[in-house]
Amino acid sequence: MKRNYGGLYAAxxxxxxxxxxxxxxxxxxxxxxxxxxxxxxVEPEASLDAYRALANPTLLLVAFRTLWVSLAATAATILxxxxxxxxxxxxxxxxxGLFLVIVPFWTNFLVRIYAWIAILGNEGFLxxxxxxxxxxxxxxQFLYNQGAVILVLVYMYLPYAILPxxxxxxxxxxxxxxxxxxxxxxRLEAIVKVLLPxxxxxxxxxxxxxxxxxxxxxxVPLLVGGKDSYMLGNVIADQVTKTRNWPLAxxxxxxxxxxxxxxxxxxxxxxxxxxxxxxxxxxxEATAATRAAS
Amino acid sequence: xxxxxxxxxxxxxxAIALCIGGxxxxxxxxxxxxxxxxxxxxxxxxDSVIEKFKKEYGVELVYDSFASNEEMFAKLKAGGSDxxxxxxxxxxxxIMIKEGMLAxxxxxxxMNLKNVDPAVLARAEEYDPGMKYALPYYxxxxxxxxxKTKVKGYEPSWxxxxxxxxxxxxxMLDDMREVxxxxxxxxxxxxxSVDAGDLAAAGKLVNESWKPNLLKFDAEAFAKGFAAGExxxxxxxxxxxxxEYEEARRSEVDFFIPKEGGPxxxxxxxxxxxxxxxxxxLKFMDFIHRPEIYAEFCDAFGFxxxxxxxxxxxxxxxxxxxxxxxAPCELKKDLGADLEKYNAIWQEIRVxx
Numbered sequence: 001m002k003r004n005y006g007g008l009y010a011a012x013x014x015x016x017x018x019x020x021x022x023x024x025x026x027x028x029x030x031x032x033x034x035x036x037x038x039x040x041x042v043e044p045e046a047s048l049d050a051y052r053a054l055a056n057p058t059l060l061l062v063a064f065r066t067l068w069v070s071l072a073a074t075a076a077t078i079l080x081x082x083x084x085x086x087x088x089x090x091x092x093x094x095x096x097g098l099f100l101v102i103v104p105f106w107t108n109f110l111v112r113i114y115a116w117i118a119i120l121g122n123e124g125f126l127x128x129x130x131x132x133x134x135x136x137x138x139x140x141q142f143l144y145n146q147g148a149v150i151l152v153l154v155y156m157y158l159p160y161a162i163l164p165x166x167x168x169x170x171x172x173x174x175x176x177x178x179x180x181x182x183x184x185x186x187r188l189e190a191i192v193k194v195l196l197p198x199x200x201x202x203x204x205x206x207x208x209x210x211x212x213x214x215x216x217x218x219x220v221p222l223l224v225g226g227k228d229s230y231m232l233g234n235v236i237a238d239q240v241t242k243t244r245n246w247p248l249a250x251x252x253x254x255x256x257x258x259x260x261x262x263x264x265x266x267x268x269x270x271x272x273x274x275x276x277x278x279x280x281x282x283x284x285e286a287t288a289a290t291r292a293a294s
Numbered sequence: 295x296x297x298x299x300x301x302x303x304x305x306x307x308x309a310i311a312l313c314i315g316g317x318x319x320x321x322x323x324x325x326x327x328x329x330x331x332x333x334x335x336x337x338x339x340x341d342s343v344i345e346k347f348k349k350e351y352g353v354e355l356v357y358d359s360f361a362s363n364e365e366m367f368a369k370l371k372a373g374g375s376d377x378x379x380x381x382x383x384x385x386x387x388x389i390m391i392k393e394g395m396l397a398x399x400x401x402x403x404x405m406n407l408k409n410v411d412p413a414v415l416a417r418a419e420e421y422d423p424g425m426k427y428a429l430p431y432y433x434x435x436x437x438x439x440x441x442k443t444k445v446k447g448y449e450p451s452w453x454x455x456x457x458x459x460x461x462x463x464x465x466m467l468d469d470m471r472e473v474x475x476x477x478x479x480x481x482x483x484x485x486x487s488v489d490a491g492d493l494a495a496a497g498k499l500v501n502e503s504w505k506p507n508l509l510k511f512d513a514e515a516f517a518k519g520f521a522a523g524e525x526x527x528x529x530x531x532x533x534x535x536x537x538e539y540e541e542a543r544r545s546e547v548d549f550f551i552p553k554e555g556g557p558x559x560x561x562x563x564x565x566x567x568x569x570x571x572x573x574x575x576l577k578f579m580d581f582i583h584r585p586e587i588y589a590e591f592c593d594a595f596g597f598x599x600x601x602x603x604x605x606x607x608x609x610x611x612x613x614x615x616x617x618x619x620x621a622p623c624e625l626k627k628d629l630g631a632d633l634e635k636y637n638a639i640w641q642e643i644r645v646x647x
Contacts, residue, residue: 038631039389040368058645117515123523141462143524144510222468227510228646238644241364242470243637 025257032250040244050251059235059252066215066232069146073153074211077161080154081206085165089172098166101159109156113223116152117143120224144226152220157213161206168202169195204271208264215260232256329354330574333370333377335561336361338432339582340594347581353574370395370566378569379578384560385628387428388421396427397565403576404429406583409602417625418560428562429579432592433600435558435623436472437551437615439535441526450550452480454527455504464527465519466504468511470640471626473500475557476529485557485624488632497639505643532614533595549614555622560601 032050034042053059088097104112119125120142127139142148172195180190196203218233225231232252239249332339336359348355358377360366363386369375370390382390390396401407407429414430422428438454444463448454455464466473475485477496487493509525520528521538528535532549539547563582565575581587585604592599593611600617629636 039393040364041371056641058641062645114515114518117518121519121522121524223515225510227505227508229510230644230646235641241362243633243640244364245637 028250028253031246032254034247036245036247038244040240040246042246047247050245050247053248054251054255062230062232062235065230069149069153069221069231070211070215070217073150073157073214074207076150076154077157077210078203078206081158081161081165084158084162085169085202088162088166089169090174094170098163101162105159110219110223112156113152113220116148116155117224120148120151143224144229146225146229148224148226149217149221149229152224153214153217156220157210160209160213164202164205164209165199166202168199172198200271204268208267212260212264215256327352327354328571328574329356330379330571330578331356331358331377332379332381332578333358333360333366333375334379334381335359338381338561340591342594343582343587343591346587347578350581351574351577355578376568376570377566378571378575379563379565381431381561381563382428384418384421384562384625387562387564388628390564391422391427395567397567397569397572398426399429399565399579400572400576401425403573404580404583406580406585409583409585409588409604411601411603414560414601417558418562420625420627421560422562428564429583430601431561431563431582432597433558433560433620434531434597435551435556435620436467436529436531437549437556437619439520439528439530439532440548440550441520441523441546442548443546444523444526450553452476452552452554452556455507455529458507460527461507462509463525464508465510465512465516465525466508466529467516468513468644470636472529472557473511473643474636474640475626476552477504479552479554479556479622479624482554485555486627486629488629488635490635493635493639497643500643505646511644533597536596536614544612551615551619551623553622555624557626558620558623559626 031042033046033048035045035047035049037043084101088094088101091097117124121127122139122141122143124142126142127136130136130140176194176198177190180194181187185193216233217231218237221229221231221234236249236252239245239252330353332355334357338359339357344355344357347353360369363383366380366382367386367389370377370380380390387396410430414433415425417433418425418428418430438450438452440448440454445460448457454460455466457464466476471485474493474496477499478485478487478492481492481495481499483489483492483496487496512519512528513530516525516528516530517534517538519525520530520535535547535549536544563579565572565579569575582591583602585602585608588599588602588605589608589610591597592605592613593609596612596614598613598615598617599605599609600620606617
């Protein structure tokens with residue numbers, strides 16, 4: 001007789017998660033509802049001060065800025081990652097491509113940010129090259145602005161988008177593209193109408209895997225951003241490390257976590273429903289049926 | 295079944311072996327050497343000084359580092375750290391005294407106390423009356439570094455940040471107390487002012503006259519950027535700036551403490567209440583204030599020997615500013631709950647439009 005040990009085997013994982021994920025989260029929730037200690041930490045006294053402080057217009061301004069930087073960086077990341085994932089999936093040497101995508105992870109991310117500073121600086125490699133090529137006289141200011149923040153964020157999170165896109169594109173049946181071409185679709189139409197809907201799952205994962213960490217970015221705006229590149233991640237860090245307001249830092253984190261979770265769930269749900277539609281659409285008869293119904 | 299048993303036995307054997315090994319090592323250590331635990335700013339005491347102390351007293355020394363007072367304080371508050379000596383700044387000395395975290399210093403054990411500059415001790419009265427808890431380690435201030443090859447015709451004043459011709463070539467520290475303190479000093483106010491009018495005026499000065507000319511607020515990488523020619527004027531710490539320059543290029547840099555003054559800091563050595571090595575801790579503090587040792591410490595960072603008078607003629611290396619330059623500066627004090635007033639204005643400055 002065989003017994004099912006599934007629950008037993010999963011126990012360490014459950015224990016691990018509840019210890020190292022749920023417990024810290026619970027602490028953050030608790031802190032956000034407590035009174036701030038004068039010298040950091042919290043007083044054991046319930047308070048909604050931190051949530052009241054969220055209504056501050058400067059905070060809302062940072063939130064909106066963070067949102068647009070994250071959206072722009074995510075969009076750019078996906079646009080770069082799509083052709084990358086596609087070409088790796090179609091190449092004869094997939095493992096080499098994947099290997100190259102993963103290689104940067106071997107270097108500490110701070111070192112990679114400093115490497116970008118060395119490239120983009122006024123005396124950096126890019127300006128040196130432009131000067132040697134005679135394209136510019138005075139160095140161009142690439143660093144310390146929103147553009148630099150977005151560029152480096154795209155670089156940092158590109159692998160997180162390429163990998164899920166690759167894995168779904170790899171499973172895609174490319175004969176469908178040929179079929180689409182045979183049926184009169186142009187090359188672009190075939191990709192937009194047949195490939196993209198079929199890799200929707202990968203796209204959703206890629207968007208979530210890049211948008212969420214970018215929304216909490218801290219080091220990149222700190223190091224390559226300018227005087228107005230302050231993002232929510234920086235606010236949270238400063239509240240903990242400089243102004244000793246732990247409850248406010250917790251309240252901002254909680255709000256962001258809550259909003260991201262809700263948005264991610266809605267996004268995932270909506271995409272799933274759409275994906276169902278796509279499957280139906282794929283069948284010609286089904287399409288006809290829908291048309292007849294509408 | 296058999297294999298599982300064998301695995302368990304192996305595991306138990308390993309655990310026992312580890313335990314015995316660990317215990318044995320621990321007791322051996324205690325017998326061999328005393329250990330002094332120091333919690334200090336990142337690279338703030340040169341290795342050569344530490345080596346000399348270890349050799350002379352035949353002890354071990356563990357040097358753990360922190361990057362900010364807040365980080366240090368949070369770690370001590372969380373407990374479980376067995377540090378003997380900590381190096382807080384003045385405002386945190388008063389906080390730690392208030393919180394009852396410090397042990398009183400037995401001054402009779404400090405033979406070199408006579409070397410400490412009375413002028414520094416007079417300033418220290420503000421946060422540690424009667425020098426009961428804290429022995430000054432270093433007194434200094436952030437200043438302004440100027441790339442002389444690019445910038446000409448300026449005076450040592452905060453007004454350099456008003457210069458529109460240097461817009462996009464200047465940085466200030468990403469530090470609320472420093473920048474607000476600079477603005478208050480530039481307006482002739484106290485760097486510890488909590489007057490709403492003073493603070494609003496200081497915020498306005500930063501926002502309207504300085505910030506439009508700044509490239510960024512940076513407390514992490516300003517020295518690297520300055521040395522790479524990205525910024526021509528950088529407010530910051532001299533030792534960070536010059537650490538990025540090799541000997542030959544140092545003449546390109548001018549470092550000044552603005553004549554209007556600004557926030558002054560005094561970092562001190564304090565002994566924690568829970569320290570198990572108070573005797574040895576006092577020996578270390580006394581050792582630092584030996585003139586030749588203090589001079590060696592200052593030479594390593596290009597510091598003037600601000601806290602130790604007989605060390606001054608013993609200094610061999612360069613110094614980026616003079617002890618006298620600090621005269622117009624004012625000690626940064628703990629503001630308690632009034633810190634929130636600074637924070638509100640600083641948020642607006644940092645967030646911008």
